[in-house]
Amino acid sequence: MTTSRSFLEPRELLNEIYRFNGTSGQSRDSQVLGWIMDTLWFGAGPAEHRAAMDHKSALSK
Secondary structure (H helix, E strand, C coil), rough: CCCCCCCCHHHHHHHHHHHHHHCCCCCHHHHHHHHHHHHHHHHHCHHHHHHHHHHHHHCCC
16 A cells, blocks of 8 residues: 655755756755745745645654
C-alpha cells in the first residue's frame, strides 16, 4: 500500500526554488532564502511548496 504525499521533500523543494529563481543575483542560496521569507510572509507560492515548508518546520520542532 502506498501513501500519497501532498508536499515536496526538502531537496525537491530546493531544486524547484532554484528553477524559479534562475541564475541571477550573487548567491543562489541567498535567493532561496529570500524566496522562502517572501513566501512565508505573503502566503504566496504554490500550495505544495507551502505545505513542504510547513511540514519541514513541524518536524524540526
